[in-house]
Amino acid sequence: MTINSDxxxxxxxxxxxxxxxxxxxxxFHQLFRWCHEAWEESLEHYGISxxxxxxxxxHQKYPPEIALPIIKCEASFRHPIHAGEKLEIRLKPTxxxxxxxxxxxxxxxxxxxxxxxxxxHLAINQETRKRCEMPQAILLWLEASSIxxxxxxx
Amino acid sequence: MTINSDxxxxxxxxxxxxxxxxxxxxxFHQLFRWCHEAWEESLEHYGISxxxxxxxxxHQKYPPEIALPIIKCEASFRHPIHAGEKLEIRLKPTxxxxxxxxxxxxxxxxxxxxxxxxxxHLAINQETRKRCEMPQAILLWLEASSIxxxxxxx
Amino acid sequence: MTINSDxxxxxxxxxxxxxxxxxxxxxFHQLFRWCHEAWEESLEHYGISxxxxxxxxxHQKYPPEIALPIIKCEASFRHPIHAGEKLEIRLKPTxxxxxxxxxxxxxxxxxxxxxxxxxxHLAINQETRKRCEMPQAILLWLEASSIxxxxxxx
Amino acid sequence: MTINSDxxxxxxxxxxxxxxxxxxxxxFHQLFRWCHEAWEESLEHYGISxxxxxxxxxHQKYPPEIALPIIKCEASFRHPIHAGEKLEIRLKPTxxxxxxxxxxxxxxxxxxxxxxxxxxHLAINQETRKRCEMPQAILLWLEASSIxxxxxxx
Numbered sequence: 001m002t003i004n005s006d007x008x009x010x011x012x013x014x015x016x017x018x019x020x021x022x023x024x025x026x027x028f029h030q031l032f033r034w035c036h037e038a039w040e041e042s043l044e045h046y047g048i049s050x051x052x053x054x055x056x057x058x059h060q061k062y063p064p065e066i067a068l069p070i071i072k073c074e075a076s077f078r079h080p081i082h083a084g085e086k087l088e089i090r091l092k093p094t095x096x097x098x099x100x101x102x103x104x105x106x107x108x109x110x111x112x113x114x115x116x117x118x119x120x121h122l123a124i125n126q127e128t129r130k131r132c133e134m135p136q137a138i139l140l141w142l143e144a145s146s147i148x149x150x151x152x153x154x
Numbered sequence: 155m156t157i158n159s160d161x162x163x164x165x166x167x168x169x170x171x172x173x174x175x176x177x178x179x180x181x182f183h184q185l186f187r188w189c190h191e192a193w194e195e196s197l198e199h200y201g202i203s204x205x206x207x208x209x210x211x212x213h214q215k216y217p218p219e220i221a222l223p224i225i226k227c228e229a230s231f232r233h234p235i236h237a238g239e240k241l242e243i244r245l246k247p248t249x250x251x252x253x254x255x256x257x258x259x260x261x262x263x264x265x266x267x268x269x270x271x272x273x274x275h276l277a278i279n280q281e282t283r284k285r286c287e288m289p290q291a292i293l294l295w296l297e298a299s300s301i302x303x304x305x306x307x308x
Numbered sequence: 309m310t311i312n313s314d315x316x317x318x319x320x321x322x323x324x325x326x327x328x329x330x331x332x333x334x335x336f337h338q339l340f341r342w343c344h345e346a347w348e349e350s351l352e353h354y355g356i357s358x359x360x361x362x363x364x365x366x367h368q369k370y371p372p373e374i375a376l377p378i379i380k381c382e383a384s385f386r387h388p389i390h391a392g393e394k395l396e397i398r399l400k401p402t403x404x405x406x407x408x409x410x411x412x413x414x415x416x417x418x419x420x421x422x423x424x425x426x427x428x429h430l431a432i433n434q435e436t437r438k439r440c441e442m443p444q445a446i447l448l449w450l451e452a453s454s455i456x457x458x459x460x461x462x
Numbered sequence: 463m464t465i466n467s468d469x470x471x472x473x474x475x476x477x478x479x480x481x482x483x484x485x486x487x488x489x490f491h492q493l494f495r496w497c498h499e500a501w502e503e504s505l506e507h508y509g510i511s512x513x514x515x516x517x518x519x520x521h522q523k524y525p526p527e528i529a530l531p532i533i534k535c536e537a538s539f540r541h542p543i544h545a546g547e548k549l550e551i552r553l554k555p556t557x558x559x560x561x562x563x564x565x566x567x568x569x570x571x572x573x574x575x576x577x578x579x580x581x582x583h584l585a586i587n588q589e590t591r592k593r594c595e596m597p598q599a600i601l602l603w604l605e606a607s608s609i610x611x612x613x614x615x616x
Contacts, residue, residue, distance in 0.1 A: 238512030
């Protein structure tokens with residue numbers, strides 16, 4: 001059996017006009033929006049419902065007990081990105097420990113890397129605000145993702 | 155006694171580079187962000203704490219019982235707005251009925267109107283999601299604001 | 309021959325976590341971002357390249373001679389929209405005159421209308437900033453779109 | 463003579479409702495918007511006009527010859543930030559070499575650090591897109607800023 005992680009770790013988007021600034025290129029912090037949206041899409045493609053992971057509203061029947069605030073993020077920009085360009089986004093998720101994970105998103109245009117963004121999440125209990133184990137669904141997604149990106153067995 | 159509404163109905167902001175798009179001008183929907191931020195500032199200048207009005211987080215001691223969702227908004231754009239330009243924002247709040255109010259924001263550069271935005275809110279009970287009377291603080295702010303924009307001639 | 313406008317006038321998107329605010333629902337002005345992005349997607353699905361229509365950067369070989377600033381927009385909100393929800397977006401473009409057109413976007417969740425946004429554009433000459441005829445590509449898109457939304461009965 | 467850098471290296475802002483997400487706290491990438499806006503404000507308070515530094519539109523009489531794209535940025539988040547909270551922002555600009563500089567922004571609430579963001583810019587010639595010396599105005603601002611954060615001990 002072959003698990004194909006391509007369907008949830010490689011994503012696509014078009015640069016919109018509103019993503020650009022007066023210099024005619026993508027305004028830098030939009031990259032982080034793209035990173036987060038790519039992560040959400042990845043979870044969905046893998047089979048996780050967003051309402052399991054994200055707080056929606058006070059009327060949610062089973063609001064997530066675990067919150068996943070971002071504690072760190074960084075990006076590097078190599079080439080300007082223009083409206084209308086087609087991005088390929090390759091995700092590389094990494095489990096750091098039981099409560100922390102990181103997702104690196106590499107953005108490519110015509111197979112050239114144009115930018116890289118990285119986001120680190122910490123799992124905390126919604127009530128106590130204390131560090132806790134990350135949700136099972138995220139663990140499975142991380143494991144499945146690392147199998148696929150992971151060092152190939154000898 | 156003269157109440158001077160200038161301090162809460164006339165506000166100022168500078169256009170930031172990130173507010174512009176690839177055409178070199180303010181990206182249209184930023185105007186609504188400015189309208190909402192100007193409204194928040196107006197409430198604060200008048201003496202209302204934002205945590206009285208806006209839900210903050212699940213750990214808020216007294217979360218507002220009344221939500222004020224936006225049910226309508228509109229804008230018209232007369233002149234392009236560029237990074238670095240200084241905006242004067244004149245608010246004209248109007249009570250529509252006991253549960254609805256509207257804030258019209260007129261944006262000026264060098265005394266010329268460049269854009270007008272308008273937002274309409276409805277007061278609903280946070281739990282039942284049913285229409286209710288708006289918060290007392292908002293009522294007072296509306297009343298004080300209309301006194302100051304002047305009694306209408308008979 | 310049947311022209312199927314479904315592929316460019318009916319679009320889909322998922323609500324992202326970052327689209328919501330502290331009330332747990334879509335923050336109102338994101339709707340205008342969605343409207344503009346849906347319009348861009350529609351043009352692309354119809355066969356128009358975004359770089360024909362939108363200024364990208366100063367190094368663009370053939371920058372568009374015609375700019376399409378937004379002169380008006382409005383929205384109404386009927387139901388709260390939450391992260392993870394699936395939106396169907398139905399576009400209804402209308403030619404107002406040779407230099408003005410409007411795109412109304414109706415947002416549905418499970419076939420229920422949750423919000424409607426509308427944007428009006430004016431064609432102006434990039435150099436003179438004077439009103440001009442809209443680009444040929446937009447005219448064709450408008451015409452094809454109105455054929456498909458059906459001739460009005462007499 | 464004492465130069466008081468407080469007026470351009472210490473800035474203030476209030477967290478707006480639209481800066482928050484469905485978790486009731488500031489949505490992470492807004493921090494980068496705040497960093498950039500604080501930098502712009504700092505330049506202005508120091509006495510530099512934004513139109514000297516940022517491209518505005520094609521009709522600008524003297525468009526800046528030097529662009530300052532962001533090549534790197536990063537942030538760390540220590541405490542949740544809620545709507546209505548008052549931020550103090552302390553800027554620490556650093557010249558890296560003749561074409562690169564970095565601005566670290568530390569965000570405090572009630573004298574506690576809640577987040578730190580850092581942005582690195584590269585000066586390039588607008589036409590050739592090649593690395594060049596940064597604008598004189600930025601050099602002066604960097605120098606004045608470092609004088610004030612104090613000479614490093616030998």
